[in-house]
Amino acid sequence: MPHAFLSHDGRIRESWQRAFPDMVAGVLARVPSSATLIWALRPAGPRVNMAALAASLCRQAAGRPLVMLADEPDEEEALAALAGGASGYCNGHAAPSVLRQVALVIGNGGIWIGQGLMQRLLAATARGLATAPASADGRLLAWRQRLTAREQEAAVLLAQGASNKEIARRMEITERTVKAHVGAMLEKLGARDRLQLSLIINGLEKPL
């Protein structure tokens, strides 16, 4: 049962079942572990913190793609869903054929934010970002700014899975020096060990 459809009250829709006969139903509070693709219907309330909801579900989904469904799609909400880690945002009343197409795209690593939404979205983001505080460059790269040049070199290798010994060989320094660099990085970025460091460097976690 690869597809799980979650809603506030656990109720599902005919179109979902027609799209994926072997789907399972669930509630938003509990993400089933058996599903490989999670669909979550936005609760009907007027104001939902979509980013937080998507982030929460995404954390529980843990690697499995999440598609947020909304009955009244809105570009800002789509943005929030993607920001929260969702892989897709689509109309909750979409036809079964559309749902299957979404699953196809998402399943292959793609992103889905609906046909017409896409372009308006881009315009919206460009507008929104242009008026946003000037953090234009280097927001995602915060870790780089706090590290020295050599530390950055080591960081890149570390984030690719290299051991201290390998980093030492590739940077042509001793393992001892690598430990010094790694230690400095852990301190600067507030990480506990090299794995958390790799999450930060790979953009999966925020520094500090």
Added chain:
Amino acid sequence: MPHAFLSHDGRIRESWQRAFPDMVAGVLARVPSSATLIWALRPAGPRVNMAALAASLCRQAAGRPLVMLADEPDEEEALAALAGGASGYCNGHAAPSVLRQVALVIGNGGIWIGQGLMQRLLAATARGLATAPASADGRLLAWRQRLTAREQEAAVLLAQGASNKEIARRMEITERTVKAHVGAMLEKLGARDRLQLSLIINGLEKPL
């Protein structure tokens, strides 16, 4: 100097410099380490392996976003660029204002594939994937299929940066059992240590 523009021969264009007066030039073979955003012009040849080129540059860029530039944009090539890890794909003759907007979006974690291209692209992906071999679901999730239920639980926590002790506490088992699970995962997925394991689980590396 946050912006680096790379081309086959190291030559740059006036529009690039007008967009970012403090840009630096470079060749495709060598990605400068000082830049925070990498722009790379597709070599003029008729057939370039865009996915491989983008992947290579992306690996060297190591976390810093990459934008592929093409003088004759093509939706399939855009797909390939994104598949290779690029954050954007845009016309090499784009106006400075457009380039700055692209940088704005990319710098904030967005994706840019050009205005009109976007929608055609989606249609193209859907079409292309529909006729592709039926690997629809579970391609990105290969690691899950090879692990048992408990191993998957441990995998998720591990990939979030938890230590063995923490995993043990959260799964309500002993640290010894966690080590057993982790050991089994390393074996099954061909990883050397938990960091490489996390790269696989987080979709940054391929199993085996």
Added chain:
DNA sequence: AACGGCATTGGACTTCGGTACAGTGGGCAA
């Protein structure tokens, strides 16, 4: 000249991760 930041290294130490060799118990299929 004095100072601070950076890169580099050494030695010694503690902790953690990973493995080898065991063992128990439950479920499921031949």
Added chain:
DNA sequence: TTGCCCACTGTACCGAAGTCCAATGCCGTT
């Protein structure tokens, strides 16, 4: 019943990772 897989645990060992207390040399600023 006899396997086989899975979950779970124990003891013990080794190497990698990370920390602490140093030291040297380079470079740029004050």
